[in-house]
Amino acid sequence: MKNVIEFQATLSRGQFQFDMKCVFGEGITGIYGPSGHGKTTLLQIVNGLLSPDKGLIRIGDEVVLDKEKKIDIPSRNRKLGVVFQEGRLFPHLSVEDNLRYGEKLLPKSQRHIQFDDVVSTLEIGHLLKKKPEQCSGGEQQRIAMGRALLRSPQLLLMDEPFSAVDVALREQILVYLVRIHRKYRIPMLVVSHDLPDILRLTDEILMVRDGRIEAFGKYLDLVLSRKMLPRSSGEGLLNVISLYVDEVDEERGITTLTGEKGEKKVKVHCEACNEGVALGREVKVSVPPGDIAISLHPVPEISIQNQLEGNIKRLLHENGQVVCLVDVGFPLLVELTRSSTERLRLEVGMKVFCLFKSMSVRVSELT
Protein backbone atom coordinates (compact mmCIF):
# COMPACT_ATOMS: atom_id res chain seq x y z
CA MET A 1 0.00 0.00 0.00
CA LYS A 2 1.29 3.39 -0.96
CA ASN A 3 -0.83 5.71 1.06
CA VAL A 4 0.03 4.65 4.52
CA ILE A 5 1.39 6.75 7.30
CA GLU A 6 3.98 5.34 9.59
CA PHE A 7 4.20 7.22 12.82
CA GLN A 8 6.46 6.94 15.79
CA ALA A 9 7.35 9.65 18.25
CA THR A 10 8.26 10.34 21.82
CA LEU A 11 8.08 13.71 23.47
CA SER A 12 8.50 14.82 27.01
CA ARG A 13 7.16 18.17 28.16
CA GLY A 14 7.26 18.57 31.91
CA GLN A 15 4.72 16.19 33.38
CA PHE A 16 3.35 15.22 30.01
CA GLN A 17 4.86 12.19 28.35
CA PHE A 18 3.98 11.40 24.77
CA ASP A 19 4.90 8.05 23.28
CA MET A 20 3.04 6.62 20.31
CA LYS A 21 3.75 4.26 17.47
CA CYS A 22 1.30 3.16 14.81
CA VAL A 23 0.56 2.80 11.11
CA PHE A 24 -2.47 4.54 9.67
CA GLY A 25 -4.30 3.11 6.68
CA GLU A 26 -5.82 4.67 3.61
CA GLY A 27 -9.21 5.33 5.09
CA ILE A 28 -10.43 7.61 7.83
CA THR A 29 -8.95 7.04 11.27
CA GLY A 30 -10.75 8.52 14.22
CA ILE A 31 -8.46 9.64 17.03
CA TYR A 32 -10.41 9.56 20.19
CA GLY A 33 -9.59 10.29 23.81
CA PRO A 34 -10.17 12.77 26.58
CA SER A 35 -8.96 16.36 26.27
CA GLY A 36 -5.34 16.94 27.17
CA HIS A 37 -4.22 13.37 26.56
CA GLY A 38 -2.21 13.91 23.40
CA LYS A 39 -4.61 13.89 20.46
CA THR A 40 -3.70 17.35 19.27
CA THR A 41 -0.03 16.72 20.07
CA LEU A 42 -0.16 13.74 17.73
CA LEU A 43 -1.54 15.90 14.92
CA GLN A 44 0.98 18.66 15.59
CA ILE A 45 3.85 16.23 15.34
CA VAL A 46 2.48 14.90 12.05
CA ASN A 47 1.98 18.37 10.61
CA GLY A 48 5.41 19.53 11.72
CA LEU A 49 4.38 22.35 14.03
CA LEU A 50 5.83 20.38 16.91
CA SER A 51 9.11 18.50 16.77
CA PRO A 52 9.30 15.42 18.99
CA ASP A 53 12.36 14.38 20.99
CA LYS A 54 12.62 11.19 18.98
CA GLY A 55 10.59 9.97 16.08
CA LEU A 56 10.03 8.80 12.56
CA ILE A 57 7.18 9.73 10.26
CA ARG A 58 6.63 8.43 6.77
CA ILE A 59 3.79 9.71 4.63
CA GLY A 60 3.39 7.55 1.55
CA ASP A 61 6.91 7.12 0.18
CA GLU A 62 8.31 10.18 1.83
CA VAL A 63 10.05 10.27 5.17
CA VAL A 64 9.16 13.66 6.61
CA LEU A 65 10.76 13.12 9.97
CA ASP A 66 13.62 10.97 11.12
CA LYS A 67 15.25 12.34 14.22
CA GLU A 68 18.14 9.89 14.04
CA LYS A 69 19.04 10.92 10.51
CA LYS A 70 18.29 14.53 11.37
CA ILE A 71 15.52 14.73 8.80
CA ASP A 72 12.79 17.17 9.81
CA ILE A 73 10.93 18.55 6.83
CA PRO A 74 9.28 21.83 7.80
CA SER A 75 5.53 22.06 7.99
CA ARG A 76 5.23 24.02 4.77
CA ASN A 77 6.90 21.29 2.73
CA ARG A 78 4.91 18.38 4.10
CA LYS A 79 2.14 17.41 1.72
CA LEU A 80 -0.59 17.76 4.27
CA GLY A 81 -3.93 19.45 4.58
CA VAL A 82 -4.63 20.69 8.07
CA VAL A 83 -8.04 21.77 9.32
CA PHE A 84 -7.79 23.41 12.71
CA GLN A 85 -10.33 23.32 15.48
CA GLU A 86 -11.29 26.97 15.09
CA GLY A 87 -10.90 27.08 11.33
CA ARG A 88 -8.20 29.75 11.55
CA LEU A 89 -9.29 31.47 8.37
CA PHE A 90 -7.33 34.63 7.71
CA PRO A 91 -9.66 37.46 8.71
CA HIS A 92 -8.08 40.01 6.39
CA LEU A 93 -8.53 37.90 3.27
CA SER A 94 -11.66 37.11 1.30
CA VAL A 95 -12.98 33.57 1.26
CA GLU A 96 -11.53 33.05 -2.21
CA ASP A 97 -8.10 34.34 -1.18
CA ASN A 98 -8.24 32.10 1.86
CA LEU A 99 -9.04 29.09 -0.31
CA ARG A 100 -6.27 29.91 -2.77
CA TYR A 101 -3.66 30.75 -0.14
CA GLY A 102 -2.13 27.30 0.00
CA GLU A 103 -2.86 26.47 -3.63
CA LYS A 104 -0.84 29.46 -4.87
CA LEU A 105 2.19 28.31 -2.90
CA LEU A 106 2.07 24.92 -4.58
CA PRO A 107 3.90 24.37 -7.88
CA LYS A 108 1.37 24.01 -10.74
CA SER A 109 2.50 20.46 -11.46
CA GLN A 110 1.54 19.41 -7.95
CA ARG A 111 -1.98 20.82 -8.05
CA HIS A 112 -4.12 17.71 -8.50
CA ILE A 113 -7.24 19.11 -6.96
CA GLN A 114 -9.14 21.76 -8.89
CA PHE A 115 -10.47 24.92 -7.32
CA ASP A 116 -13.90 24.80 -8.97
CA ASP A 117 -14.26 21.18 -8.03
CA VAL A 118 -13.62 21.83 -4.35
CA VAL A 119 -15.91 24.85 -4.33
CA SER A 120 -18.78 22.85 -5.77
CA THR A 121 -18.15 19.79 -3.58
CA LEU A 122 -18.24 21.91 -0.46
CA GLU A 123 -20.99 24.21 -1.79
CA ILE A 124 -19.19 27.44 -0.96
CA GLY A 125 -19.40 29.13 -4.35
CA HIS A 126 -21.75 31.84 -3.08
CA LEU A 127 -19.28 32.81 -0.32
CA LEU A 128 -16.18 33.50 -2.40
CA LYS A 129 -16.40 37.29 -2.30
CA LYS A 130 -17.24 37.46 1.41
CA LYS A 131 -14.92 37.87 4.37
CA PRO A 132 -14.72 34.89 6.75
CA GLU A 133 -16.43 36.84 9.54
CA GLN A 134 -19.51 37.19 7.33
CA CYS A 135 -19.86 33.41 7.10
CA SER A 136 -21.54 31.09 9.60
CA GLY A 137 -19.58 28.63 11.74
CA GLY A 138 -20.43 25.72 9.48
CA GLU A 139 -19.49 27.66 6.36
CA GLN A 140 -16.17 28.69 7.90
CA GLN A 141 -15.42 25.07 8.69
CA ARG A 142 -16.15 24.11 5.07
CA ILE A 143 -13.91 26.91 3.79
CA ALA A 144 -11.14 25.68 6.08
CA MET A 145 -11.59 22.18 4.65
CA GLY A 146 -11.45 23.55 1.13
CA ARG A 147 -8.32 25.53 1.87
CA ALA A 148 -6.62 22.39 3.19
CA LEU A 149 -7.82 20.31 0.22
CA LEU A 150 -6.43 22.77 -2.30
CA ARG A 151 -2.95 21.91 -1.06
CA SER A 152 -3.58 18.61 -2.91
CA PRO A 153 -2.46 16.82 0.24
CA GLN A 154 -1.49 13.20 0.70
CA LEU A 155 -3.07 13.24 4.12
CA LEU A 156 -5.76 15.34 5.72
CA LEU A 157 -5.57 16.20 9.40
CA MET A 158 -8.67 17.43 11.19
CA ASP A 159 -8.49 18.69 14.72
CA GLU A 160 -11.90 18.56 16.39
CA PRO A 161 -13.76 19.57 13.23
CA PHE A 162 -17.06 19.32 15.06
CA SER A 163 -16.34 21.18 18.25
CA ALA A 164 -16.69 24.70 16.89
CA VAL A 165 -20.17 24.10 15.54
CA ASP A 166 -23.40 23.21 17.27
CA VAL A 167 -24.94 19.77 17.22
CA ALA A 168 -27.19 20.39 14.22
CA LEU A 169 -24.24 21.52 12.14
CA ARG A 170 -22.05 18.58 13.09
CA GLU A 171 -24.18 16.37 10.92
CA GLN A 172 -23.57 18.75 8.04
CA ILE A 173 -19.81 18.72 8.58
CA LEU A 174 -19.88 14.92 8.65
CA VAL A 175 -21.66 14.89 5.33
CA TYR A 176 -18.95 17.00 3.72
CA LEU A 177 -16.14 15.01 5.32
CA VAL A 178 -17.52 11.78 3.92
CA ARG A 179 -18.07 13.45 0.56
CA ILE A 180 -14.45 14.65 0.49
CA HIS A 181 -13.15 11.26 1.39
CA ARG A 182 -15.21 9.46 -1.23
CA LYS A 183 -14.28 11.92 -3.92
CA TYR A 184 -10.58 12.48 -3.36
CA ARG A 185 -9.60 9.28 -1.57
CA ILE A 186 -7.20 11.05 0.76
CA PRO A 187 -6.41 9.33 4.05
CA MET A 188 -7.74 11.30 6.98
CA LEU A 189 -6.90 11.57 10.64
CA VAL A 190 -9.83 13.04 12.51
CA VAL A 191 -9.41 14.02 16.14
CA SER A 192 -12.43 14.23 18.40
CA HIS A 193 -13.26 13.77 22.03
CA ASP A 194 -16.76 12.74 21.04
CA LEU A 195 -17.02 9.06 20.17
CA PRO A 196 -20.43 9.13 18.44
CA ASP A 197 -19.18 11.82 16.06
CA ILE A 198 -16.21 9.68 15.12
CA LEU A 199 -18.25 6.52 14.75
CA ARG A 200 -20.61 8.17 12.31
CA LEU A 201 -17.54 8.81 10.20
CA THR A 202 -15.42 5.72 10.62
CA ASP A 203 -15.08 2.54 12.62
CA GLU A 204 -11.28 2.68 12.61
CA ILE A 205 -10.45 4.07 16.02
CA LEU A 206 -7.23 5.08 17.68
CA MET A 207 -7.79 5.51 21.40
CA VAL A 208 -5.42 7.84 23.17
CA ARG A 209 -4.89 8.16 26.90
CA ASP A 210 -2.09 9.78 28.91
CA GLY A 211 0.01 10.38 25.82
CA ARG A 212 -0.13 6.73 24.82
CA ILE A 213 -2.13 4.60 22.44
CA GLU A 214 -4.60 2.67 24.49
CA ALA A 215 -6.18 0.81 21.64
CA PHE A 216 -6.18 0.85 17.85
CA GLY A 217 -8.44 -1.05 15.51
CA LYS A 218 -12.00 -1.61 14.39
CA TYR A 219 -14.49 -0.27 16.86
CA LEU A 220 -16.36 -3.54 17.32
CA ASP A 221 -13.11 -5.45 17.85
CA LEU A 222 -12.07 -2.93 20.47
CA VAL A 223 -15.35 -3.38 22.28
CA LEU A 224 -15.20 -7.16 22.07
CA SER A 225 -11.60 -7.26 23.21
CA ARG A 226 -12.72 -5.18 26.20
CA LYS A 227 -10.47 -2.32 25.20
CA MET A 228 -13.43 -0.03 24.89
CA LEU A 229 -16.04 -0.89 27.42
CA PRO A 230 -18.10 1.66 29.26
CA ARG A 231 -15.78 2.68 32.08
CA SER A 232 -18.44 4.95 33.37
CA SER A 233 -21.87 5.59 32.00
CA GLY A 234 -20.48 8.72 30.36
CA GLU A 235 -18.33 6.93 27.86
CA GLY A 236 -21.19 5.24 26.09
CA LEU A 237 -21.09 2.71 23.32
CA LEU A 238 -22.85 3.24 20.05
CA ASN A 239 -24.07 1.09 17.18
CA VAL A 240 -23.45 2.67 13.82
CA ILE A 241 -24.73 0.74 10.82
CA SER A 242 -24.84 1.48 7.10
CA LEU A 243 -28.32 0.90 5.70
CA TYR A 244 -30.32 1.80 2.61
CA VAL A 245 -33.54 3.75 2.38
CA ASP A 246 -36.26 1.32 1.36
CA GLU A 247 -39.53 3.12 1.86
CA VAL A 248 -40.61 6.54 3.06
CA ASP A 249 -44.09 6.82 4.50
CA GLU A 250 -44.58 10.47 5.26
CA GLU A 251 -48.16 10.03 6.39
CA ARG A 252 -47.24 7.58 9.11
CA GLY A 253 -44.00 9.42 9.80
CA ILE A 254 -41.92 6.34 9.28
CA THR A 255 -38.98 5.52 7.06
CA THR A 256 -37.99 1.96 6.44
CA LEU A 257 -34.34 1.12 5.98
CA THR A 258 -32.85 -2.18 4.96
CA GLY A 259 -29.54 -3.80 5.33
CA GLU A 260 -28.61 -6.85 3.38
CA LYS A 261 -26.49 -9.72 4.36
CA GLY A 262 -26.76 -12.81 2.30
CA GLU A 263 -30.40 -13.54 1.68
CA LYS A 264 -31.62 -12.09 4.86
CA LYS A 265 -33.19 -8.69 4.61
CA VAL A 266 -33.29 -6.66 7.80
CA LYS A 267 -35.79 -3.87 8.10
CA VAL A 268 -35.26 -0.98 10.48
CA HIS A 269 -37.90 1.65 11.06
CA CYS A 270 -37.07 5.15 12.05
CA GLU A 271 -38.71 8.53 12.23
CA ALA A 272 -39.41 10.14 8.89
CA CYS A 273 -36.26 11.36 7.22
CA ASN A 274 -36.01 14.70 5.51
CA GLU A 275 -38.40 15.14 2.65
CA GLY A 276 -37.22 13.90 -0.66
CA VAL A 277 -34.80 11.30 0.59
CA ALA A 278 -34.03 9.15 -2.40
CA LEU A 279 -34.94 5.51 -2.18
CA GLY A 280 -31.94 3.23 -2.21
CA ARG A 281 -29.77 5.91 -0.71
CA GLU A 282 -27.15 4.85 1.79
CA VAL A 283 -27.47 6.25 5.26
CA LYS A 284 -25.64 5.79 8.52
CA VAL A 285 -27.85 4.79 11.39
CA SER A 286 -26.92 5.00 15.02
CA VAL A 287 -28.64 3.35 17.93
CA PRO A 288 -27.36 3.61 21.50
CA PRO A 289 -26.93 0.08 22.93
CA GLY A 290 -28.65 1.20 26.11
CA ASP A 291 -31.81 1.94 24.13
CA ILE A 292 -32.15 -1.65 22.94
CA ALA A 293 -34.11 -4.24 24.90
CA ILE A 294 -33.83 -7.99 24.52
CA SER A 295 -36.77 -10.30 24.45
CA LEU A 296 -36.82 -14.07 24.01
CA HIS A 297 -39.96 -13.88 21.87
CA PRO A 298 -41.45 -11.32 19.51
CA VAL A 299 -43.75 -8.89 21.33
CA PRO A 300 -46.76 -8.25 19.11
CA GLU A 301 -48.84 -5.90 21.23
CA ILE A 302 -46.33 -3.14 21.84
CA SER A 303 -45.58 0.23 20.26
CA ILE A 304 -41.98 -0.68 19.50
CA GLN A 305 -41.67 -1.30 15.79
CA ASN A 306 -38.14 -2.59 15.52
CA GLN A 307 -37.95 -6.20 16.62
CA LEU A 308 -34.90 -7.72 15.00
CA GLU A 309 -34.24 -11.41 15.33
CA GLY A 310 -30.70 -12.57 15.88
CA ASN A 311 -28.25 -14.79 17.67
CA ILE A 312 -26.16 -13.84 20.66
CA LYS A 313 -22.52 -13.96 19.64
CA ARG A 314 -20.81 -12.65 22.73
CA LEU A 315 -21.60 -11.69 26.30
CA LEU A 316 -19.20 -9.39 28.10
CA HIS A 317 -19.57 -8.76 31.82
CA GLU A 318 -18.29 -5.46 33.08
CA ASN A 319 -18.98 -3.64 36.35
CA GLY A 320 -22.42 -5.10 36.91
CA GLN A 321 -23.34 -4.39 33.32
CA VAL A 322 -23.46 -6.77 30.42
CA VAL A 323 -22.62 -5.92 26.84
CA CYS A 324 -24.23 -8.38 24.49
CA LEU A 325 -23.35 -8.71 20.82
CA VAL A 326 -26.26 -9.91 18.72
CA ASP A 327 -25.99 -10.77 15.04
CA VAL A 328 -29.23 -9.58 13.47
CA GLY A 329 -27.84 -9.51 9.93
CA PHE A 330 -25.39 -6.95 11.12
CA PRO A 331 -23.69 -6.85 14.54
CA LEU A 332 -25.67 -5.01 17.18
CA LEU A 333 -24.40 -4.15 20.66
CA VAL A 334 -26.94 -4.24 23.46
CA GLU A 335 -26.34 -3.00 26.98
CA LEU A 336 -28.19 -4.81 29.75
CA THR A 337 -28.01 -5.07 33.50
CA ARG A 338 -26.64 -8.22 34.99
CA SER A 339 -29.97 -8.98 36.64
CA SER A 340 -31.82 -8.90 33.29
CA THR A 341 -29.23 -11.18 31.77
CA GLU A 342 -29.61 -13.65 34.59
CA ARG A 343 -33.42 -13.45 34.58
CA LEU A 344 -33.54 -14.22 30.84
CA ARG A 345 -30.70 -16.76 31.22
CA LEU A 346 -28.96 -15.29 28.20
CA GLU A 347 -26.20 -17.38 26.72
CA VAL A 348 -24.07 -17.28 23.63
CA GLY A 349 -25.89 -18.87 20.68
CA MET A 350 -29.40 -18.12 21.94
CA LYS A 351 -32.02 -16.75 19.58
CA VAL A 352 -33.32 -13.39 20.82
CA PHE A 353 -35.20 -10.34 19.59
CA CYS A 354 -33.69 -6.88 19.82
CA LEU A 355 -36.34 -4.26 20.49
CA PHE A 356 -35.85 -0.56 19.98
CA LYS A 357 -38.10 2.37 19.31
CA SER A 358 -38.03 4.11 15.97
CA MET A 359 -37.28 7.29 17.85
CA SER A 360 -34.02 5.85 19.20
CA VAL A 361 -32.69 5.50 15.68
CA ARG A 362 -30.69 8.44 14.48
CA VAL A 363 -30.11 8.70 10.78
CA SER A 364 -27.27 10.57 9.12
CA GLU A 365 -27.63 11.15 5.41
CA LEU A 366 -24.11 10.89 4.29
CA THR A 367 -24.12 10.78 0.55
Place this chain on the structure above:
Amino acid sequence: MTDLFHFTASDLSAISLSLKVAIWSSVIALPFAIAIGWFLARNHFRGKALLEGVIHLPLVLPPVVTGYLLLIILGTNGIIGKWLYDLAGIRIAFSFYAALLASVVVSFPLITRSIRLAIELVDVKYEEAARTLGASRLKTFLSVTLPMASPGIISGFVLGFARSLGEFGATITFAGNIEGETQTLPLAVFSYMQVPGQDTATFRLVMISVLLSLLAMIVAEFLNRRAIKRSKR
Protein backbone atom coordinates in the same frame (compact mmCIF):
# COMPACT_ATOMS: atom_id res chain seq x y z
CA MET B 1 -4.01 90.99 13.79
CA THR B 2 -2.99 90.52 10.16
CA ASP B 3 0.39 89.46 11.52
CA LEU B 4 -1.25 86.34 12.88
CA PHE B 5 -1.62 84.90 9.37
CA HIS B 6 1.39 86.53 7.80
CA PHE B 7 4.04 83.85 7.65
CA THR B 8 7.60 85.01 7.16
CA ALA B 9 10.07 83.08 5.03
CA SER B 10 11.76 81.71 8.12
CA ASP B 11 8.38 80.59 9.49
CA LEU B 12 7.63 78.71 6.31
CA SER B 13 11.08 77.20 6.27
CA ALA B 14 10.63 76.02 9.88
CA ILE B 15 7.25 74.45 9.01
CA SER B 16 8.54 72.71 5.90
CA LEU B 17 11.69 71.58 7.70
CA SER B 18 9.59 70.17 10.55
CA LEU B 19 7.41 68.22 8.11
CA LYS B 20 10.45 67.02 6.21
CA VAL B 21 12.17 65.81 9.37
CA ALA B 22 9.01 64.21 10.71
CA ILE B 23 8.16 62.38 7.49
CA TRP B 24 11.70 61.20 6.84
CA SER B 25 12.35 60.13 10.39
CA SER B 26 9.13 58.06 10.57
CA VAL B 27 9.86 56.51 7.18
CA ILE B 28 13.42 55.63 8.20
CA ALA B 29 12.43 54.35 11.64
CA LEU B 30 9.51 52.24 10.38
CA PRO B 31 11.34 49.24 8.88
CA PHE B 32 13.64 48.99 11.90
CA ALA B 33 10.71 49.36 14.24
CA ILE B 34 8.83 46.59 12.41
CA ALA B 35 11.85 44.28 12.61
CA ILE B 36 12.56 44.98 16.28
CA GLY B 37 8.84 45.02 17.16
CA TRP B 38 8.37 41.61 15.57
CA PHE B 39 11.51 40.31 17.24
CA LEU B 40 10.34 41.41 20.67
CA ALA B 41 6.78 40.19 20.14
CA ARG B 42 7.67 36.73 18.88
CA ASN B 43 10.88 35.79 20.69
CA HIS B 44 11.69 35.01 24.26
CA PHE B 45 15.30 34.99 25.29
CA ARG B 46 17.65 35.82 28.10
CA GLY B 47 18.32 39.51 28.50
CA LYS B 48 15.12 40.49 26.69
CA ALA B 49 14.26 42.93 29.49
CA LEU B 50 17.65 44.59 29.11
CA LEU B 51 17.25 44.94 25.35
CA GLU B 52 13.77 46.38 25.84
CA GLY B 53 15.18 48.79 28.38
CA VAL B 54 17.83 50.03 25.98
CA ILE B 55 15.35 50.41 23.14
CA HIS B 56 12.89 52.30 25.29
CA LEU B 57 15.52 54.49 26.90
CA PRO B 58 15.02 57.53 24.62
CA LEU B 59 11.33 57.43 25.60
CA VAL B 60 12.11 58.17 29.24
CA LEU B 61 15.45 59.96 29.10
CA PRO B 62 15.29 63.76 29.08
CA PRO B 63 15.64 64.58 25.36
CA VAL B 64 18.53 66.90 26.20
CA VAL B 65 20.40 63.90 27.59
CA THR B 66 19.64 61.92 24.44
CA GLY B 67 20.97 64.82 22.39
CA TYR B 68 24.04 65.06 24.56
CA LEU B 69 24.73 61.34 24.20
CA LEU B 70 24.37 61.66 20.42
CA LEU B 71 26.83 64.52 20.52
CA ILE B 72 29.32 62.44 22.50
CA ILE B 73 29.01 59.61 20.01
CA LEU B 74 28.59 61.43 16.70
CA GLY B 75 29.92 64.92 17.38
CA THR B 76 33.03 66.01 15.47
CA ASN B 77 35.02 65.05 18.56
CA GLY B 78 32.76 62.11 19.37
CA ILE B 79 33.67 58.44 19.49
CA ILE B 80 32.39 57.63 16.02
CA GLY B 81 31.98 61.20 14.78
CA LYS B 82 35.68 61.98 14.96
CA TRP B 83 36.50 58.86 13.06
CA LEU B 84 33.87 59.70 10.42
CA TYR B 85 35.18 63.22 10.05
CA ASP B 86 38.84 62.24 9.87
CA LEU B 87 38.27 59.43 7.42
CA ALA B 88 35.52 60.69 5.15
CA GLY B 89 35.07 64.29 6.09
CA ILE B 90 31.49 63.64 7.14
CA ARG B 91 30.13 66.01 9.75
CA ILE B 92 26.81 64.97 11.18
CA ALA B 93 26.38 67.16 14.25
CA PHE B 94 24.72 70.54 13.71
CA SER B 95 23.37 69.61 10.29
CA PHE B 96 19.98 68.62 8.86
CA TYR B 97 21.01 64.98 9.28
CA ALA B 98 21.59 65.55 12.97
CA ALA B 99 18.06 66.91 13.31
CA LEU B 100 16.81 63.89 11.40
CA LEU B 101 18.84 61.44 13.46
CA ALA B 102 17.75 63.00 16.76
CA SER B 103 14.19 62.67 15.58
CA VAL B 104 14.62 59.01 14.58
CA VAL B 105 16.23 58.09 17.89
CA VAL B 106 13.54 59.79 19.94
CA SER B 107 10.55 58.52 17.98
CA PHE B 108 11.86 55.00 17.39
CA PRO B 109 10.81 53.50 20.76
CA LEU B 110 7.33 54.91 20.36
CA ILE B 111 6.87 53.35 16.92
CA THR B 112 8.42 50.07 18.03
CA ARG B 113 6.16 49.86 21.05
CA SER B 114 3.02 50.34 19.03
CA ILE B 115 4.06 47.81 16.38
CA ARG B 116 5.14 45.28 18.94
CA LEU B 117 1.76 45.44 20.67
CA ALA B 118 -0.01 45.10 17.33
CA ILE B 119 2.01 42.02 16.42
CA GLU B 120 1.43 40.50 19.83
CA LEU B 121 -2.30 40.83 19.16
CA VAL B 122 -2.00 38.70 16.03
CA ASP B 123 -2.68 35.15 17.20
CA VAL B 124 0.25 32.84 16.45
CA LYS B 125 -2.34 30.30 15.36
CA TYR B 126 -2.84 32.17 12.09
CA GLU B 127 0.87 32.03 11.44
CA GLU B 128 0.86 28.30 12.14
CA ALA B 129 -2.01 27.87 9.70
CA ALA B 130 -0.05 29.74 7.05
CA ARG B 131 2.95 27.50 7.58
CA THR B 132 0.86 24.35 7.15
CA LEU B 133 -0.40 25.89 3.91
CA GLY B 134 3.10 26.11 2.53
CA ALA B 135 4.18 29.61 3.49
CA SER B 136 7.77 30.31 4.51
CA ARG B 137 8.43 32.41 7.60
CA LEU B 138 8.94 35.51 5.48
CA LYS B 139 5.85 34.86 3.39
CA THR B 140 3.85 34.23 6.58
CA PHE B 141 5.09 37.49 8.02
CA LEU B 142 4.32 39.49 4.88
CA SER B 143 0.96 37.92 4.05
CA VAL B 144 -0.48 37.25 7.50
CA THR B 145 1.29 38.97 10.38
CA LEU B 146 1.88 42.33 8.74
CA PRO B 147 -1.60 42.86 7.25
CA MET B 148 -3.27 41.70 10.46
CA ALA B 149 -1.12 44.10 12.49
CA SER B 150 -1.39 46.91 9.95
CA PRO B 151 -3.68 49.25 11.92
CA GLY B 152 -1.21 49.16 14.82
CA ILE B 153 1.69 49.70 12.46
CA ILE B 154 0.02 52.71 10.86
CA SER B 155 -0.86 54.15 14.23
CA GLY B 156 2.74 53.64 15.37
CA PHE B 157 3.90 55.48 12.29
CA VAL B 158 1.59 58.40 13.01
CA LEU B 159 2.67 58.51 16.66
CA GLY B 160 6.32 58.60 15.58
CA PHE B 161 5.48 61.35 13.13
CA ALA B 162 3.80 63.39 15.86
CA ARG B 163 6.69 62.82 18.25
CA SER B 164 9.13 64.07 15.61
CA LEU B 165 7.08 67.20 15.09
CA GLY B 166 7.37 67.97 18.78
CA GLU B 167 11.02 67.06 19.15
CA PHE B 168 13.02 69.87 20.79
CA GLY B 169 15.61 68.90 23.39
CA ALA B 170 17.67 66.36 21.49
CA THR B 171 17.55 68.46 18.32
CA ILE B 172 18.76 71.71 19.86
CA THR B 173 21.54 69.86 21.69
CA PHE B 174 22.74 67.72 18.83
CA ALA B 175 21.71 69.72 15.76
CA GLY B 176 21.64 73.25 17.08
CA ASN B 177 19.20 75.97 16.12
CA ILE B 178 20.28 76.87 12.60
CA GLU B 179 17.64 78.62 10.53
CA GLY B 180 16.85 76.77 7.33
CA GLU B 181 18.88 73.74 8.32
CA THR B 182 17.94 72.51 11.77
CA GLN B 183 15.44 75.06 13.02
CA THR B 184 12.20 73.08 13.18
CA LEU B 185 8.87 74.44 14.43
CA PRO B 186 9.51 74.01 18.17
CA LEU B 187 12.96 75.57 17.79
CA ALA B 188 11.52 78.49 15.85
CA VAL B 189 8.92 79.01 18.58
CA PHE B 190 11.68 78.94 21.13
CA SER B 191 13.68 81.51 19.15
CA TYR B 192 10.69 83.88 18.89
CA MET B 193 10.11 83.55 22.63
CA GLN B 194 13.64 84.73 23.32
CA VAL B 195 12.97 88.05 21.58
CA PRO B 196 10.68 90.56 23.37
CA GLY B 197 7.63 91.77 21.41
CA GLN B 198 7.32 88.71 19.21
CA ASP B 199 4.17 87.39 20.88
CA THR B 200 2.13 87.37 17.67
CA ALA B 201 4.86 85.60 15.73
CA THR B 202 5.22 83.05 18.52
CA PHE B 203 1.48 82.45 18.57
CA ARG B 204 1.44 82.02 14.79
CA LEU B 205 3.75 79.04 15.01
CA VAL B 206 2.17 77.71 18.20
CA MET B 207 -1.12 77.60 16.33
CA ILE B 208 0.39 75.62 13.45
CA SER B 209 2.11 73.33 15.92
CA VAL B 210 -1.11 72.59 17.77
CA LEU B 211 -3.00 71.99 14.52
CA LEU B 212 -0.44 69.57 13.11
CA SER B 213 -0.11 67.61 16.34
CA LEU B 214 -3.85 67.46 16.84
CA LEU B 215 -4.34 66.16 13.32
CA ALA B 216 -1.72 63.45 13.83
CA MET B 217 -3.27 62.36 17.12
CA ILE B 218 -6.77 62.20 15.63
CA VAL B 219 -5.52 59.98 12.83
CA ALA B 220 -3.65 57.78 15.35
CA GLU B 221 -6.71 57.46 17.56
CA PHE B 222 -8.94 56.57 14.61
CA LEU B 223 -6.54 53.85 13.48
CA ASN B 224 -6.13 52.59 17.02
CA ARG B 225 -9.86 52.10 17.38
CA ARG B 226 -9.99 50.21 14.15
CA ALA B 227 -7.18 47.96 15.38
CA ILE B 228 -8.99 47.21 18.62
CA LYS B 229 -12.21 46.47 16.77
CA ARG B 230 -10.36 44.07 14.51
CA SER B 231 -8.59 42.20 17.27
CA LYS B 232 -11.87 41.61 19.08
CA ARG B 233 -13.22 39.49 16.27
